[in-house]
Amino acid sequence: MRLIEVLDLKKYYASGLINKEYTKAVDGVSFHIEPGETLGLVGESGCGKTTVGRLLLRLIEPTSGSIFFDGTDLTKLDRGDMRAVRPRMQMIFQDPESSLNPRMRIGESIAEPFRLGLRGKISRSEMREKVLELVDIVGLNPEHVNRFPYQLSGGQNQRVVLARILAVNPEFIVADEPTASLDVSVQAQILRLMMDLKREFGLTMLFISHDMEVMRHMSDRIAVMEKGKIVNILDNKSYSTAGVAPNPVSI
């Protein structure tokens, strides 16, 4: 059973009033993702990869096509039903600072999904316990709970974002260049953490990046996107053994 099945997905943006011109951001994309699999989506900036990620979670509405999640066509759901599915699918963005509320302490940010999802069904002390558990899982210290995002580094904030995501116990995660704004050394820390979390929680992932080397570490299969279309889907294992020799520190 496939967890994600995307069929002929399109997103066109119209510009102009009378002689409308269409920008085909996503132009007929089809793919699937098995449970527990990470599909990499690679391509240059502007190729439409981020748009695909957003369409999958219906953060934006597709022009046409269908998105099956666990057998349900998300494009056919009304707002209420979509809301019920939302906790099962989560997204992690490029810039952790803008993903977090600057006026909320880290602890409050991580507790927020519990507050919304388990309204009244969870006591304060239970909630605090859960927050501390998540803080530990993502490699932060209990002292971070009382700080604000501006007091943490980019890498630490991305850990907070991951804790918030894990709070709702999702099955599927769209990761949109989660380390693009981080240093190489911090990038390695966050990517290693994501690999561990994926294994531990059996997550299925769409991993968006323009870095082929990062892809090789993170993905089982890699979909290559160009100008709104998927031009190729590679098996990561065959790809790495197919002899694209690991090039010592070069572009």
Next chain:
Amino acid sequence: MAMLDIINLRTHFPSPDGLVKAVDAVDLQIEKRERLGLIGETGCGKTVLGMSIIRLLQPSTRVLGRIIYKGRDLLALEEEEMRLLRGKEIAMILQNPTTSLNPVLKVGDQIAEVLQLHMGLDKKQAKTKAVQMLVATMIPEASKRADQYPHELSGGMKERVMIAMGLAGQPSFVIADEPTKGLDAGTKSEIVRLIRDMTTDRSMLMITHDLAAAGEICDRIAVMYAGELLEEASAETILSEPCHPYTQGFIHSLPAQGLQPIPGSSPSLIDPPQGCRFHPRCPKVMDICKKEHPSMIKLEKGHLARCFLCA
């Protein structure tokens, strides 16, 4: 004699929590026509080092030491003398073109401004020359682009505009701050090639955390950590035989080199660790590292490292 000789540079910022020692006792030389890569994590002080040279820091900053450029101490110059050098002799390609370019001026006019100020061209000549500069950066449809505003250009194109602006005054020394940041792989390799080709007869300090880009462009690489230099050698040596455990860790954290992170995070610049500043994160830490601050040790020709293990 080196073209640029930085002697015991200390750049400190007063803050409510104490003095932030962003650059702490740095010695560095750059020869004529030499391109030096300055590598390090965010917050290690590398941008502040660049800003100290071109003197673009806030007046409250304490900059001590000497920066000898072609025999003159830049730190001793009057602001007016410095202004004449800036953009003409010494230019900076600022990081983050989206915020560094003026959003309400056409990019061609922004380049022309440099040409009018430093090359004595009139408005019309400057504009023609600005388009030529854009052509040199291989921007497609240069004359059309010159008439556009920054928001109409892609990230790669804006970086090309920054490069054109930086080199417009024909400076002999260029400071490039993270010129490849935020660009995708294809654009990045084009920009790397462009910078390499356009700086062949100049001296350059290239600030970056992209080791691969530094390796492509630079003759030498210096590694900075928590305000000080930890290792310095030819680009080849740094990439293939680094001695300092931090440099080794930095290389191993690259996705192409194993994606093995260095545990922990960079220390505070207000109260850096005693002894070696890297010791709390170092996989090869010894007792002496916790007590004594290692000095820069000369290894083979031109290879310096601040580590007891390299001695």
